[in-house]
Amino acid sequence: MKLTQWLEARLARTSPPWTVGEVRIYPGYLLTHWEDAPEDSRLRQLSGWEAFLDLVRFDAAGRFRPLRGAPGLRKGWRRGPLSIADLFTDLRVLYPGAMAILAAWETERLGPTPFSMTARRQTGIYEVTRQLPDEDLPALVEQICVRGCLRHPLWHLPAPQPDKQEGLTLLCPEACHYFLHRARARAAA
Amino acid sequence: MKAGGAFMRSSVGSALVLAGHGSMFSAESALPIYQHAAALRKIGVFEAVYECFWKEEPSYRNVLYEVEEESVYLVPDFLSHGYFTREILPREFGLVGPITRWNSCEIRYCEPPGRHPRMAEAILEQALRALGERNCRDVALLLVAHGTDRNKNSAQTAWEQAERIRRSGRFAECGVAFLEQDPCISGWRDLVDSRDLVVVPFFLSEGKHSYTDIPRMMGLVRHPRDPEFRNPQATEGGRGIYYAGSAGMAPIVDQVILAQVEAFDEAYPMA
Ligand code: SF4
Numbered sequence: 037m038k039l040t041q042w043l044e045a046r047l048a049r050t051s052p053p054w055t056v057g058e059v060r061i062y063p064g065y066l067l068t069h070w071e072d073a074p075e076d077s078r079l080r081q082l083s084g085w086e087a088f089l090d091l092v093r094f095d096a097a098g099r100f101r102p103l104r105g106a107p108g109l110r111k112g113w114r115r116g117p118l119s120i121a122d123l124f125t126d127l128r129v130l131y132p133g134a135m136a137i138l139a140a141w142e143t144e145r146l147g148p149t150p151f152s153m154t155a156r157r158q159t160g161i162y163e164v165t166r167q168l169p170d171e172d173l174p175a176l177v178e179q180i181c182v183r184g185c186l187r188h189p190l191w192h193l194p195a196p197q198p199d200k201q202e203g204l205t206l207l208c209p210e211a212c213h214y215f216l217h218r219a220r221a222r223a224a225a
Numbered sequence: 226m227k228a229g230g231a232f233m234r235s236s237v238g239s240a241l242v243l244a245g246h247g248s249m250f251s252a253e254s255a256l257p258i259y260q261h262a263a264a265l266r267k268i269g270v271f272e273a274v275y276e277c278f279w280k281e282e283p284s285y286r287n288v289l290y291e292v293e294e295e296s297v298y299l300v301p302d303f304l305s306h307g308y309f310t311r312e313i314l315p316r317e318f319g320l321v322g323p324i325t326r327w328n329s330c331e332i333r334y335c336e337p338p339g340r341h342p343r344m345a346e347a348i349l350e351q352a353l354r355a356l357g358e359r360n361c362r363d364v365a366l367l368l369v370a371h372g373t374d375r376n377k378n379s380a381q382t383a384w385e386q387a388e389r390i391r392r393s394g395r396f397a398e399c400g401v402a403f404l405e406q407d408p409c410i411s412g413w414r415d416l417v418d419s420r421d422l423v424v425v426p427f428f429l430s431e432g433k434h435s436y437t438d439i440p441r442m443m444g445l446v447r448h449p450r451d452p453e454f455r456n457p458q459a460t461e462g463g464r465g466i467y468y469a470g471s472a473g474m475a476p477i478v479d480q481v482i483l484a485q486v487e488a489f490d491e492a493y494p495m496a
Contacts, residue, residue, distance in 0.1 A: 039293060085263060093252055100252040104282050128291065132283035136290040146290075157316060160308065209287070213280045217249060 042139045043127075044120045046204070056204045057131055057186045058109040065123045066116035069109060079114040085129070088115065092130050103214045104131055105187040105206055134187070134206045141190075141207055148190040149210040155219075162216050168223040180218055181208070240294035241271040241486070244285060244314055245302045245429075247278030255281055257430045257473045258302050264479040271298075279309065285317035289327060296495070297332045298486045304339025304370075304429055304473060305382035323493055335489040338481040339382055339429075339473075345389040347475035352396070352423045355456050355469035364467070365417035366396040369410050369439050370427035372403030380406060383427050396423075404438055411442045414464075421457065421465040429473030440468065 060070040140146040155165040187208035245258035277288035370383035402410040426435040440448040457465035
């Protein structure tokens, strides 16, 4: 099944609106920040990929957001009506890989990679992450992933429970670069 | 691109994955990759075009979950071979050679665009834009690359492209300088004889090197982000410096990426 078909079927399983991270999808498909109402006439209609990319890459203060899963998406915009293919593309821009990873997870094609394996693979400046003491990992995950990111670190925390799978959970199968960067600082300290 | 050639045939139904570096601090680093991907999507040669990054999202490790096509051209969006193209990318994608099977798809690992002969056209494009109406025949082109003593490839690629520009005869001369190896850009006065020169940073994106480091090491009064910046910049001794955009930001680079895909198909025809 194509990923767009998967998304369409996945949305049809639950009633709208659908929430993904900090956005909400309304039938049609309309996309807004979850705290905005799609009928609000003050919302800026965003068209064009550059404007949308800019929206997701910078916060309200104009700071770069290298970690898309971090809370802080700007409000006050609307996308749509969108085709299912365009909705999929928008979600890909917002949370790169997230829908494909969720599809892989739900069809049992996703194997999370434990941190020890990710660290063992590293060379260069990230090689030092191999030395991160095991006992430091839970606190780092708590600080970086649980409090600072909307993705669910499958590589460390238990898998999401079935009742939670009704939602479009943002999954993380392997420690990201942002995490490695912070882990490196901790390991080198 | 040879319309109707081998490349056109084999790319039908294929995906292009552009692998860039990205940054956790600078939004500009990933920009050329987004731009190349958007331009190539528009051309419609590939079924789908995906971007991925070492330091941003999606990661090299995750992007293949998104790919639905059976044949994937993986192009490292870099200017030369080095640590990332030789070690990081093969490792993260699990490559075993130029062609790798990953589940049901075949990954075709192409050369970076910076190495293709047509990259010289991108350098020329940036130089000519900076020169505006000025005739390039009596101006020297100075290509400025990063360079590092740890990896000879980066410098070698710059020298090769400079040689192509020299051979084209479009400019009075063409020199090469580096930020971190000899000949160093700080000695630019002795590197080209012509009175006026156009400087083209041999970088994929704009950033600290192109906006700050090169102008500072050349002793320019204004850097390209300065609202008062104008081409040419006058220097003592009456020499004029035209400062161009980074080579990787030239619109023609998307064509160079296609040329690398085509070159791959010529070297490894599809079965
Ligand atoms: S490793 Fe943590 S911070 Fe990085 S994407 Fe995964 S959950 Fe988010």
